[in-house]
Amino acid sequence: MSSPAEPLLSVRDLHTSFPIHSALLRRKVGEVHAVSGVSFDLPAGRTLGLVGESGSGKTTLARTVIGLERPRSGQVLFDGRDLVTLSGRRRGAKAAELRRIRRQIQMIFQDPYASLNPRLTVRQIISEAWMINPGVVPRHRWTAEVNDLLARVGLNPDHADRYPHQFSGGQRQRIGIARALALRPRLVICDEAVSALDVSVQAQVLNLLVDLQADLGLSYLFIAHDLSVVRHISNQVAVMYLGKLVETGTTDQIFTAPVHPYTQALLSAVPVTRPWAAPPRQQIILTGDIPSPVSPPSGCRFRTRCWKAQPRCASEEPVLAHRLGDHPSACHFPELPAQPQPAAVGAR
Ligand SMILES: Nc1ncnc2c1ncn2[C@@H]1O[C@H](COP(=O)(O)OP(=O)(O)OP(=O)(O)O)[C@@H](O)[C@H]1O
Numbered sequence: 001m002s003s004p005a006e007p008l009l010s011v012r013d014l015h016t017s018f019p020i021h022s023a024l025l026r027r028k029v030g031e032v033h034a035v036s037g038v039s040f041d042l043p044a045g046r047t048l049g050l051v052g053e054s055g056s057g058k059t060t061l062a063r064t065v066i067g068l069e070r071p072r073s074g075q076v077l078f079d080g081r082d083l084v085t086l087s088g089r090r091r092g093a094k095a096a097e098l099r100r101i102r103r104q105i106q107m108i109f110q111d112p113y114a115s116l117n118p119r120l121t122v123r124q125i126i127s128e129a130w131m132i133n134p135g136v137v138p139r140h141r142w143t144a145e146v147n148d149l150l151a152r153v154g155l156n157p158d159h160a161d162r163y164p165h166q167f168s169g170g171q172r173q174r175i176g177i178a179r180a181l182a183l184r185p186r187l188v189i190c191d192e193a194v195s196a197l198d199v200s201v202q203a204q205v206l207n208l209l210v211d212l213q214a215d216l217g218l219s220y221l222f223i224a225h226d227l228s229v230v231r232h233i234s235n236q237v238a239v240m241y242l243g244k245l246v247e248t249g250t251t252d253q254i255f256t257a258p259v260h261p262y263t264q265a266l267l268s269a270v271p272v273t274r275p276w277a278a279p280p281r282q283q284i285i286l287t288g289d290i291p292s293p294v295s296p297p298s299g300c301r302f303r304t305r306c307w308k309a310q311p312r313c314a315s316e317e318p319v320l321a322h323r324l325g326d327h328p329s330a331c332h333f334p335e336l337p338a339q340p341q342p343a344a345v346g347a348r
């Protein structure tokens, strides 16, 4: 068991890429470098928010952590065990150990409707996890356990024999959470888990996640486009751009003293809830799309869209290190924001 001091999840120099094959010759003609050397630690019972534009590699990173993608290199250490090395085994004690560990990492997806089998009742959806993973909950406990789980996520246990289409979007996401909790995970990866919900429903589901964390000691890797949501739920934040982390720190460090131009641009797009109370701030509009991860720019990957880029940025890759302020960033010319960052926009 990991103590609060050591991370529950440690990702070390992780690279995940997808081969591109020519349609004609079935030859490999290139690679999509979706995750290119990512490292971070997630302590037990804490939440790491992962942010970045569409296509920056957040989902690929999450899928690699849970073993749905195999990395080209790097380590995924869960409780000190490297899941990448273990995953080579199909049988025997190592494979059994991997199954036991994998059960402790569950994922909640953006679209609960697509991830819930429409032909199964809620009871069957939740019990399925126990059928596939025998030994977690004995069969005679299933009914009671389904009722407990539904109550825990704020659903009426009397509705256990209904089908997913009989629930609202927010309720379906609660079913997704109950299903994830069925295997008693220690780490839950939420990939845009509240993005498709209305703002008020979003806040209720977020509050449920916070309460579950307090009750069950869960750790979350929380992926979201919406920075105000990330701010509300995370203890730490990692900012991802084109397969790499460009800045990491505590939520406060990232939101009040971001030093990487990309983080500053992302934050400047966060709407201010009480504009009359907040000081005026500069909007940074990022021009152009995120470059292709097939052939990322040389040096700093952000330089093609950066208003501060210098010749050095094209020739020398900035590594994630302590440069300015009290948290790591990957920019040759980090600078504190000229104006104060927006005040907290909490969902709670
Ligand atoms: N199975 C795949 N085969 C080939 N390329 C892929 C595959 N999955 C993802 N990619 C590519 O990898 C890059 C990262 O994609 P990913 O889905 O991880 O980004 P993301 O940050 O989750 O984006 P979004 O915010 O839109 O969900 C993209 O360029 C994407 O096109």
Ligand SMILES: [Mg+2]
Residues within 6 Å of the ligand: 058, 059, 060, 191
């Ligand atoms: Mg994604």
